[in-house]
Amino acid sequence: MNPTSRRILHIAVPSIVSNITVPLLGLVDVTIVGHLGAASYIGAIAIGGMLFNMIYWIFGFLRMGTGGLTAQAYGRHDLQEVSDVLLRSLTLSTALALGLILLQYPIRLIAFACIDASPEIEALATRYFHICIWGAPATLGLYGFIGWFIGMQNSRFPMFIALTQNIVNIAGSLFFVFVLKMKVEGVALGTLIAQYAGLLMAAGLYLTYYKPLRKYLRFRNLLERTALRRFFQVNRDIFLRTLCLVAVTVFFTSRGAAYGDVILAVNTLLMQLFTLFSYIMDGFAYAGEALTGKNIGARNTTELRQTVRHLFGWGIGLSVAFTLLYAIGGKGFLGLLTNDTTVIEASGAYFYWVLAIPLAGFTAFLLDGICIGATATGLMLRSMAVASVSFFALYFEFEHTGGNHALWLAFIVYLALRGILQAVWGRHLLTGTGIR
Template sequence: MSLNISFTSQRILHIALPSIVSNITVPLLGLVDVTIVGHLGSASYIGAIAIGGMLFNMIYWIFGFLRMGTSGLTAQSYGAHDLPEVTRILLRSLGISLLLALALLVLQYPIRIIAFHLIDASPEVRELASLYFHICIWGAPATLGLYGFTGWFIGMQNSRFPMFIAIAQNVVNIVASLFFVFACDMKVAGVALGTLIAQYAGLFMAYLLWFRYYRPLRKYVRQGAVFTRKAMSRFFQVNRDIFLRTLCLVAVTVFFTSTGAAYGDVTLAVNTLLMQLFTLFSYIMDGFAYAGEALTGKYIGARNRTELLRTVRHLFGWGIMLSLAFTLLYGIGGKGFLGLLTNEQTVIDASGTYFYWVLAIPLAGFSAFLLDGICIGATATSIMLKGMFAASASFFLIYYTLHDSLQNHALWMGFIVYLALRGIVQALLIARKGIG
């Protein structure tokens, strides 16, 4: 029995650990851009990159269903040893990604006008951010295409390739941006161009890895129709649920940030810093969620219920262990970590009033991450959507019921309940309907 446990955990870690590295490297693309322009001598450059980066994060976050939907569908076909369908899923995902990217390119001007109408910025920052936006938007085909490749690789039980690609993108971005900014004196345009080149370098690398290491699948590229009615119906049903779930997630996140700002600059700063602790935890748990996607889909496709249940048990074992570890870590060193992020003593002092909410995040939230991954792998995305909808409704209900008396504490209470309820509702629905 111990051998089975060890082997199951090994398979989980084989996918989870490279995924965690990939998750951590993703925000570095934006951090590199901000760091470079931060040495150009004007705050407007930093503001432009911050606004442009935030806008693209929101846009691409909404299209994250391309990665998640592709992962679950691919894993099931991989588990069933249906190699022609495995290949068609990749082509299907890349085709849809290209169409969505073309739509973004066509609509780039109205998107920019609407977005900048909602963002309060100085004329100089607005002008520079517009320049950044209209250069980086041409990376949409590469970014969305990479979503398809990344989901496909994970579904094929291979999270190392997305890790290699993410690291390579950061290297290319650093080198290209430094060259264009300091050697060519292109400033914000140079940073945008460096980011653009890094995005296409990532897509090109993904294609080369697929071409080199998945050579046997090339013979299936021209076999059978990729965009059949039945296949597209399933593809869009899965991705529709994930898309609507993402909209709920975005609504909660944006509301949390914007409402916290209404309580003053110090409270906004406190919320922002404390949320970094949630973000750090989410990077780790997302890695195990990716393992859940890949392995759940694989065992459902292979109709191996024994290994499916064993994997779910081990995922939750890792989840509980990591949650306890993070709770202890935050309890001991969380405030010291905040000291690394800011030297504003008023912000650090004010954070103590809300810090106990952060201690509740790991145990309240770990099951939501793991069950999201399990539902994606099982393509039981309607369960994930119902859990997110119920949790989001609870967040707004709690806040509007209690904000007069609790103010910012009502935001945090609503957020903790929202995290916990996502996992609880999904667990209840899975227990009733089952997966696989």
């Protein structure tokens, strides 16, 4: 195998494993409460989990910004900056987490005002929320560590951390729920303990395997003006880009719900196929992030071009493979997710949109990683903003004649446009001429 492809897979494969384990944390919680004999427990966990997913998704810039800046410093062999980026990220994550804890009551009130839940489910979800919110320092701190590990070309540690969190979560939740009879509170405590177990493991791995870097941890460098300005600019751009992504995702779900329960179920199931593809492509995006940042930091134009070329080779190959896989077995996969024949039959009218997802979307995933590694976050934000505006414009243009088809058309165009705009506006990154 080509050395460049080997380096890509060395980072991508563990990242894919980590991605796949992420939904398991929520799945374990739902499975456990699903055996407590009341649907309200499932509803409470579902709402609580959705709320935290939205909150933490918005703060994903902590991982991405840290990864890109670390990778470039690593490529320059600037050990001081490598350590400074981690310290800045952990400091910011701690401050943001404390803000979430202090504002937990207004956050909860606003969130539940937007959710139409029964009083029983809201009461149970409130208990879940006020326990799990104390895991914010662990979760946001892990974002910093995981981004830093990836920037250091090490995706194995995030994989180990994710697997450990799942094991601790399963064991803790089972113990609290079935031994101590704590029900929803027990599931929340299991999740909370798993989050801190992950943070402790990340800190332990850093202290053990990166011991020589500890001497570079200098708090006085936190406020170095130029580096601090760049750190916040990168994270600001990614934060605003994430808000656009959240707006599109939430609107897609809410408009699907407006077409009725069956269409909502169809869209939800079909989006699982998009999610599965995204887990795979995100792994290669992480590889692009780490290797692009390293090559730009080292000013290695030749290796940057090789990395981009091989990344797109993998992207095209996997996109074709997923298109064929979905065409052959996609409907069978939907049958594993539900036995509701009405939903499965209704999905047939929209299934061809799913077949367009891999080829329309792989460029956006890969270029997101490349742009993060290059800290070209302004480019990411501009392309996302234009694509998001196009999504809404296209949907409202064809809403009356296309209905749910208009929603899927707008989503596919949005995916494709993100990649096209990044490729056009970021061609200097793809050719290596952006290295100075």
